[in-house]
Amino acid sequence: MMSSVPAVSVQGLRVERGGRTVLRDLSFEVPRGSVLGLIGPSGCGKTTLMRCLVGVQIVKAGTVTVLGEPAGSKGLRRRVGYATQTPAVYADLSVRENMRYFAAVLGAPRTDVDRVIDEVGLGHHRDQVVATLSGGQLNRANLAVALLGDPELLVLDEPTVGLDPVLREELWELFRELSGRGRTLVVSSHVMDEAVRTDRLLLMREGEFLADGAPDELTRLTGTADLEAAFLHLIHEHAGSPA
Numbered sequence: 001m002m003s004s005v006p007a008v009s010v011q012g013l014r015v016e017r018g019g020r021t022v023l024r025d026l027s028f029e030v031p032r033g034s035v036l037g038l039i040g041p042s043g044c045g046k047t048t049l050m051r052c053l054v055g056v057q058i059v060k061a062g063t064v065t066v067l068g069e070p071a072g073s074k075g076l077r078r079r080v081g082y083a084t085q086t087p088a089v090y091a092d093l094s095v096r097e098n099m100r101y102f103a104a105v106l107g108a109p110r111t112d113v114d115r116v117i118d119e120v121g122l123g124h125h126r127d128q129v130v131a132t133l134s135g136g137q138l139n140r141a142n143l144a145v146a147l148l149g150d151p152e153l154l155v156l157d158e159p160t161v162g163l164d165p166v167l168r169e170e171l172w173e174l175f176r177e178l179s180g181r182g183r184t185l186v187v188s189s190h191v192m193d194e195a196v197r198t199d200r201l202l203l204m205r206e207g208e209f210l211a212d213g214a215p216d217e218l219t220r221l222t223g224t225a226d227l228e229a230a231f232l233h234l235i236h237e238h239a240g241s242p243a
């Protein structure tokens with residue numbers, strides 16, 4: 001096995017959307033078994049970057065390699081799980097019916113259906129129709145789809161949005177557990193307090209990386225007490241530097 005190949009390798013990535021450059025010359029790698037946080041304000045390009053990783057975004061320049069293959073390759077379909085920011089589950093099916101359907105589409109074992117429902121904490125809502133779930137429950141149902149088939153790389157777009165602190169904590173424990181089993185996670189968020197749970201952070205702003213490093217490294221380098229302050233420090237530093 002080529003386990004030394006990084007889970008993700010991005011080189012010189014540039015993306016234009018609606019005639020504007022929304023990702024500018026991004027390069028980074030994600031080692032296997034790690035949790036990468038993609039943090040930045042609304043509109044900075046998190047979803048666009050994730051779309052590149054799963055191979056559904058037209059790129060203007062650069063390369064995106066996932067598990068040793070070009071992003072979007074057919075062979076990656078079962079090896080990469082993607083939870084979109086806008087839930088992709090069917091409103092008129094129950095949680096379990098949705099998982100059965102997606103498991104069949106993805107070729108995941110049927111035993112995965114109950115496993116993923118339990119992992120996201122929806123055990124008591126298995127037979128509930130998705131249209132009647134709360135916002136946070138809906139998000140978790142959407143996340144469960146990405147876990148089907150136990151993919152090697154999980155790309156999760158704001159999976160904890162709208163969840164209370166206890167549920168967020170539980171999901172982060174799940175993410176850490178998955179990485180402990182060698183799975184790689186790319187998780188976006190605009191909540192700074194989640195960022196400390198990652199192995200490495202990419203702080204994004206307007207399609208660029210302001211900083212790249214472990215959470216404690218970023219606070220140390222900026223001489224700040226927490227990541228929120230580190231981010232603000234970096235933004236001001238960036239604004240002050242010549243264009």
Ligand SMILES: Nc1ncnc2c1ncn2[C@@H]1O[C@H](COP(=O)(O)OP(=O)(O)OP(=O)(O)O)[C@@H](O)[C@H]1O
Nearest residue numbers: 017018022041042043044045046047048049085190
């Ligand atoms: N289909 C599209 N056509 C044109 N521009 C788009 C399209 N989708 C996104 N954009 C623009 O690309 C930029 C990046 O958007 P993106 O959705 O990647 O941001 P984001 O960081 O995920 O934001 P959020 O935190 O709100 O989800 C934004 O300026 C957005 O307006």
Ligand SMILES: [Mg+2]
Nearest residue numbers: 046047048085
């Ligand atoms: Mg987004």
